[in-house]
Amino acid sequence: MTAVLQIVFDALSLGSLYALGALGIAAVFGVMRLVNFAHGDFIAFCVFAMLLPSVDATAIVFAGQLPFYLLIPLLLLVGAGLSMLSEVIVFRRFRNANPATMMIASFALGFVIRHLLLLLYSSRPKSITLWPSLGLPVEFLGAHIPMLQVVTIIITLVVLAVLVLFLKHTRYGLEMRAAAENFTMARMLGVRANGVILLAFAISGMLAAAIGLILATNSGTADIGMGANVMLIAFIATVIGGLGSVPGAVAAGFLIGAASVVFQATLPHDARVFRDAFVYGAVIVVLLVRPQGLFAPKSAKQRV
């Protein structure tokens, strides 16, 4: 029983991370049809923004010493700022380009950000300590669950709730949903294209910052490549969930997280190193069964 509970919490917390990542990608994809491959590097950038540039192994946390009620908003601002800046400088010029060109441009941007971080901080992973108390386990129905897992799940649920409220009950949320449904039509009806796209990028950047915080607290290290894995799974999740569907992206994120944890727990020992192969294999199977995604919105169907 406690083992099962442990697996459930592992699955939920990993799924939360993937869901947050998938949301960040789906938000931008919805309004702009851009798969932002720089998202993983946004995550890493947010983590490194807490550190002073140096090549030492133990990092000097300059912003990390702030109390959490200052640090968190600051980092969200950094994420949103970077994301919006990349929109204004780079992606705005690709509005009419084909998806492959945009994708490669986003990859190139991520490449630039990654090597900028490398230049400033060197490739050596750095140890950072954020809120060590979150690593302590809490007792829950006989199982020892790390506090951080609980916090991660709660944060994700709160973010989801806020996002749903924002999308359903505010003017800007309505505009974003309209733009995701049919961008041209939305513009005709008075939605400002630049505004709504900037907003999507801001949301996406804040989600990247949130993931960065969780990852850094969890692993205790800052590594240049730390966002890449989440970004990949998140990208896959947005497609499996049905591109353009926000609830689909979240659900698929949780699903992939659950699949990884369950494979990890149930595969025979020798096959456990091949867990990712099973996860990717499962992704291909899902796509074969439902190529349009599990929760594809009706608007995603191509008309002839």
Place this chain on the structure above:
Amino acid sequence: MSRPPSVIRQTIVTPIILIVVLLAMAALSYQFGSRAFNRTAIEMFINIMVVVGLYAFVGNSGLLSFGHISFMCLGAYMTAWLTIPPVMKSITLKGLPAWLLHTQLPMWVATPISGVFAALFALIVGRIIMRLSGIAASIATFGLLGVVNNVYSNWDSVTGGQGSIVGIPPTMNVWIGWLGAAVAIVTAYLYSISRSGLALRAARDEEVAARASGVDIVRERLVAFVVSAFIIGLAGAFYAHFLSIVNPGSFYLRTTFITLSMLVVGGMYSLSGAVAGVVAISVLIELFRDLEKGVSVGGLTVGLPNGAQEIAIGIITIVILIYLPSGLTRNREFSWRNWPLQRRRLVPPVQTALKETN
């Protein structure tokens, strides 16, 4: 009534120009280049093979594939298994089947086998994946990359796991590199003027119309997938001989994205674009590598900080894409008429790969 000139007559100049230009580059590098420069040239030729292989699938089908580097991985490891001396293999790769453990083939035999191996693998997985289209197909190829990388990184007794396999005979030189690039270009060219290539491009531009005209899209995609896997498998084999070590990390995301960037920067729907993209980016890399080493200006050595090379190349890629979203060649082909780039009379929404009439 005179028959219109055949497709071959109209388009044969493109591969000829490309191969001759590359031959000139190989000769110049061999004659005047340093050892390090020659290695850069070989690397460029191998990248040309990979990107031309990518073009054979991506350019003709219009589907973006993230999975083709897994064929490079398959080819490279196959070559490693076939060419490493049995004495070394019996120590590091104990899990190989006995017949493979005791064979040692020369490069000329092992390389085509590696290509065919990659192509066979593509035939099997392609039968499943090619049923998908659009972004679902891209993600499925991505899944393929993930599976192959995960298996090769962890199947320790056969692939050496995360570590490198050493001992592949380092038999590459500029001429072999050029030959490989030429084979890749000719193969991709022959495919794109074949019946299957024409049908696939028709399906890329107007899927519904092509289907109505009797094009079996899944089948044609599969053919393109296998052809491109063969080319990239060869490239993987050459790469193994070039570095004389292989490890799974070199056949993953970084290589995938860099080769895709080269293709898109050049122009993803044209063979000339594939080659031009690699040449352009390779020249840039070499240029900035020199700048990092430092340039002496009046006795003073001025150099860029280490790592500035990648940043500059990323920025230049973005700038090229901003001003030329369809790539340096704008998806056109090199030819004699309208030198240097063939002009198209009709401008369809998506430009076709090679000029074709009736």
